Amino acid sequence: MPLWDWDYAFSILPDLLLALVTTIEITVLGSVVALLLGLVFAVIRRARIPVLDQILWAFIEIVRSTPLLVQVFFLFFALPRLGITLSAFVIGVVGLGVHYATYTSEVYRAGIDAVPKGQWEAAAALSLPRSRVWTGVVLPQAIPRVLPALGNYVISMFKEVPLLLAIGVVEVVNAGREIGSATFRYVEPYTIAGVLFLLLSYPASLLVRRLERRSVRT
């Protein structure tokens, strides 16, 4: 038997591509959670509300310093005990999203800190309401600056989706495993899985790098 069988490789490609769609869905939904929740974390922490600030700090530190896989298992096994049953897909989106929200909140914080103090003062002098200070003055300046860093985290999330095979999500690697266990050929499915990741994440990272260079120039 040859090491690499092209006919076999092409025959399993549709199934793997289908699973890739699931992987991308989880990445996109997880990114939405991470990008929004991270922003919420950053804005709340900026307000320095006593107690809430400490709780949020502790939460972010715990989530950042412990493995995503453990957090996913936690959601998978602990939530049903509280009477909450979610599908593995949703747990994946929530787990990935919350984990990466703790990273993006740091990124937003850095971006917000980089907005010159005069901008806050000018906004206060114009007596803009609090919400307008954020949406009209601070965030439009803070977010473009941190877009490359946020983009890198989205790419990282994409590459972490296969972890979810541990709770039964059929993403690319899990699909490869199922195919492999049926045919006893693992070389093609896992190799194709790797190539698919490279094909998507490498161009994406080149794009982010270009964004990075442009944001350095301005």
Add this chain to the structure above:
Amino acid sequence: MSDLPQILSVLGDGLPDTILATLGGIVLTVVLAFGAGLLLLSPRTWVRGITRVYVEGFRGTSEVVQLFWIYFVLPVIVGYQLVPLVAGIAVLGLNHGAYGAEIVRGAIRSVPRAQYEGAVALNLSPAQRMRRVILPQALVEILPPLNNLFIQLLKSTAVLALITVPEVTRQAREVLIPNFGDDTFLIFGVVFVIYLVLAAAITLVMRLLERWAAGRLGRRPVKADPLEAV
């Protein structure tokens, strides 16, 4: 709560593999990061090209894919099955080494040009230049992001559970969850604490190293850049 002693003992059994994987991964990461980082600055195009393929290949694919590839595919090709822990350490090192290489390359390039020129003017050989002038200055820039990278690596050791390495996460998932279902929260609480303590230990050691490296240059340690995505 009454099951706490058993839970601690089962997770304790997983601790050596988690620590071994972390330390082994860190050693391999450091070697590959400095090796590949220097090669990325080689004047020869083909050396840079090959190193780029390694760096982008490992940065561009998923860690789980790499793990499964080395553990399930490589044996088919070379006919030799790696012990799970060794396969795991190899992937942890290769993967994080690729990220580390970019850190090292960036830090070396950020050393001011005048330092090169000064070293040339003093007639230092290229090796002396790198070892005595450039690297000590680059090291100060390298250590803070390396701290983040090592914590990332520690967290990645959990993935080894997927190839049957009996580390902390697998112990929790395969031994504790099926047998102590009522203690789910307690089990995960202990697991979280274990990783937090290990992460804190890494940060502590790295802070000491940062202070030492900066002190050697008569400087204060620099702070990590939060925009630096790992």
